[in-house]
Amino acid sequence: MPSPLEFHPDHRAACFLLCDAVSGIDVHFQVAFYELGQPVCANTLVDITPVLDRKNCAISCYQSQLNEQPYGDIVMGLNRYRSMTLPEDVTHAEGFSQWPSDLIQKIGPLSIPFHQIHRLAPDSEESGPLVSIIIRTKDRPNLLANAMRSITTQTYANLEMVVINDGGKDVQDVVQSLSGDMPFQYVDHATCRGRALAANSGLKAARGKYCNFLDDDDVFYPDHVMCLINRLEMGQEKVAYSNVLNVFFKGPPENPQNREKEELVFNFDFDPDRLLFENYIPIMSVLFSRETLASVKGFSEDLTLFEDWDFWMRLSRHFSFRHVDRTTAEYRFYGTSGMAAAHRVKYHYDQALATLFDRTRPLMDGRAWAAFRRNAETQSEQPEIERDRHHCENNICPSPKAAPLVSDAVVRPPQPMETQGMEKPAVRIRRKMGGLFSKARGFWRQRGEKGVDRSKPPC
Numbered sequence: 001m002p003s004p005l006e007f008h009p010d011h012r013a014a015c016f017l018l019c020d021a022v023s024g025i026d027v028h029f030q031v032a033f034y035e036l037g038q039p040v041c042a043n044t045l046v047d048i049t050p051v052l053d054r055k056n057c058a059i060s061c062y063q064s065q066l067n068e069q070p071y072g073d074i075v076m077g078l079n080r081y082r083s084m085t086l087p088e089d090v091t092h093a094e095g096f097s098q099w100p101s102d103l104i105q106k107i108g109p110l111s112i113p114f115h116q117i118h119r120l121a122p123d124s125e126e127s128g129p130l131v132s133i134i135i136r137t138k139d140r141p142n143l144l145a146n147a148m149r150s151i152t153t154q155t156y157a158n159l160e161m162v163v164i165n166d167g168g169k170d171v172q173d174v175v176q177s178l179s180g181d182m183p184f185q186y187v188d189h190a191t192c193r194g195r196a197l198a199a200n201s202g203l204k205a206a207r208g209k210y211c212n213f214l215d216d217d218d219v220f221y222p223d224h225v226m227c228l229i230n231r232l233e234m235g236q237e238k239v240a241y242s243n244v245l246n247v248f249f250k251g252p253p254e255n256p257q258n259r260e261k262e263e264l265v266f267n268f269d270f271d272p273d274r275l276l277f278e279n280y281i282p283i284m285s286v287l288f289s290r291e292t293l294a295s296v297k298g299f300s301e302d303l304t305l306f307e308d309w310d311f312w313m314r315l316s317r318h319f320s321f322r323h324v325d326r327t328t329a330e331y332r333f334y335g336t337s338g339m340a341a342a343h344r345v346k347y348h349y350d351q352a353l354a355t356l357f358d359r360t361r362p363l364m365d366g367r368a369w370a371a372f373r374r375n376a377e378t379q380s381e382q383p384e385i386e387r388d389r390h391h392c393e394n395n396i397c398p399s400p401k402a403a404p405l406v407s408d409a410v411v412r413p414p415q416p417m418e419t420q421g422m423e424k425p426a427v428r429i430r431r432k433m434g435g436l437f438s439k440a441r442g443f444w445r446q447r448g449e450k451g452v453d454r455s456k457p458p459c
Contacts, residue, residue: 001014001015001018001019001031001032001033001034002014002015002033002034002036003015003033003034003035003038003040003097003109004016004033004109004110005038005040006036006037006038007037007038008036008037011036011037015033015109016109019104019108019109022101022104022105023104023105025101027101028100028101028102029100029101030098030099030100030101031098031099031100031101031104032044032096032097032098033096033097033098033099033109033112034094034095034096035078035094035095035096035097036075037074039078039095040095040096040097041097041113042082042095042096042097043096043097043098044095044096044097044098045082045085045086045093045094045095045096046093046094046096047083047086047090047092047093048079048092048093048094049083049089049090049091049092049093052079052091052092055075056072056076059071059072059075060072076092078095079092079093079094080092082094082095097112099112099177100173102173103173103174103177106141106142106171106173106174107141107142107144107145107174107178108142110254111142111145111146111149111178111254113149113177113178113180127157127158128156128157128158128229128233129158129208129209129210129229129233130158130159130160130207130208130209130210131156131158131159131160131208131209131210131211131212131225131229131287132159132160132161132162132202132206132207132208132210132211132212133151133159133160133161133162133211133212133213133214133225134162134164134199134202134203134206134211134212134213134214135147135148135151135161135162135163135164135202135213135214135215135216136164136166136195136198136199136202136213136215136216137163137164137165137166137168137171137215137216138165138166138167138168138192138216139168139169140168140216140217141169141171141174142252143216143217143253144163144171144174144175144216145174145178146219146253146254147214147215147216147217147218147219148161148174148175148178148179149178149219150214150219150220150221150222151182151214151220152178152179152180152182153222154220154222154223154224154225154226155222155223155225155226156225156226156229159182159208159225160182160183160184160185160206160207160208161175161179161182161183161184161185162184162185162187162202162205162206163175163184163185163186163187164187164189164198164199164201164202164205165186165187165188165189166189166192166193166194166195166197166198167189167190167191167192167193168192170188172186172188185205185206185207187201187202187205189201194301194304195299195303195304195305195307196299196300196301196302196303196304196307197299197301199213199298199299199307199308200298200299200301203293203298203299206290208290209289209290210229210232210287210288210289210290211287211288211290212224212225212228212284212286212287212288213283213284213286213308214284214329215283215284217332217334218284218329218330218331218332219329219330219332220284220328220329221327221328221329221330223326223328224242224328224329225287227242227324227326227328228240228241228242228287228324228328229287231322231324232287232289232322235322237319237320237321237322238288238289238291238292238319239286239287239288239289239292239315239319239320239321239322240286240287240288240321240322240323240324241270241281241285241286241287241321241322241323241324242285242323242324242325242326242327242328242329243264243266243267243285243324243325243326243327243328244266244267244282244284244285244327244328244329244330244331245262245263245264245327245329245330245331246262246263246264246265246266246330246331246333247259247261247262247330247331247332247333248260248261248262248332248333248334248336249332249333249334249335250335253332264327266280266281266282266285266331267325267327268280268323269323269325270316270320270321270322270323271371272316272317272320273367273369273371275309275312275313275316276313276360276363276364277364277369279306279308279309279312281309281312281321282308282329282331283308284329284331285328285329286312286321288315292315292318292319295315295318295319296311296314296315296318298311299311303352303355303356304348304352305348305349305352305353306352306353306356309356310356310359310360313360313363317363
């Protein structure tokens with residue numbers, strides 16, 4: 001069948017119709033995608049030298065199309081190129097990208113690596129330390145394929161993938177097909193053992209000096225690992241994290257029209273006190289040294305949610321985190337318009353949050369609360385101060401000969417993070433702070449601090 005990369009819409013439509021048919025057949029066979037207008041990463045070459053004249057004769061029958069484009073010359077040129085690695089007596093060959101039908105059923109035609117850049121292993125003197133990317137997955141092979149592609153396209157070369165299949169259908173064929181030349185380890189749990197235990201299984205299997213988690217429904221940008229490892233290798237820190245963009249989809253992410261909303265909310269500098277009250281470091285944003293595991297013994301396996309937040313809180317008691325102010329990953333959500341709503345659909349969100357705060361109580365003293373509130377208020381006020389300064393410079397204080405003022409919406413310089421579908425920073429922080437203050441007041445009431453003046457931080 002034609003590949004889904006073909007230019008002509010009829011060829012692409014034929015591809016998707018045939019792949020739909022393949023998905024409904026419970027028979028295992030090989031599917032060969034051919035190339036016409038768009039070359040593919042061919043894994044099968046067929047010598048057509050003996051039947052070249054017959055092929056040319058068949059092409060000549062499509063005179064109406066040949067009047068539009070010299071398809072005969074184009075096809076013959078591609079076939080001549082495909083013979084380059086074959087014996088001398090082979091003058092023309094056809095290239096095919098051949099894949100098993102059950103793999104197509106799992107990940108669909110758009111996830112097949114028709115274009116694949118083979119990674120060259122770096123020499124010992126030019127390679128950096130090995131980095132292990134740990135993926136937890138269960139019964140989402142199509143999303144797993146997207147996550148894996150974002151790893152294989154990293155600009156940093158010395159990587160390994162560690163895939164933990166937590167009780168789902170076997171996806172080792174997906175991992176093997178999409179990993180390319182990158183080394184990988186595959187750990188298969190016979191039954192679902194939970195998020196935290198799956199994370200610990202990944203840490204045990206990982207061989208790298210540094211580790212980074214990537215859940216199967218999220219993706220890295222190509223420079224993610226390079227940005228973070230450069231920072232760690234140049235400095236003294238053991239943990240570094242970047243900014244993450246939240247992206248909400250209303251359908252399969254392969255279709256750009258399904259990209260419904262974006263928001264940048266995970267871009268805060270490191271504050272260990274803030275981390276006690278707010279989960280502002282997504283798991284995929286963090287690269288950390290294995291040496292840290294000597295101080296923090298992995299993920300808490302009694303937690304069903306927020307296991308990463310708990311891990312970062314415990315890690316932050318021993319190490320300072322380096323924030324790299326660059327967006328290098330996407331936190332993806334499907335069929336929902338908010339983070340909390342997405343989590344509440346799948347988990348006992350409020351119960352898990354209460355459990356986490358209960359175990360964090362020994363760390364929540366008055367000093368931590370005061371520092372958290374002071375820093376959050378400072379970040380909330382700063383965007384408004386900058387906005388007022390720009391507004392004064394551009395609008396409020398014109399010279400006497402200046403032209404009449406126009407709308408502030410036209411003149412005001414764009415503020416940070418103001419794009420379509422985003423809240424202004426001050427509005428977002430005030431909204432989040434309101435909820436956090438309410439939780440903190442409840443916490444102090446439980447400790448018998450009922451007479452506290454709520455206009456001031458408890459101390």
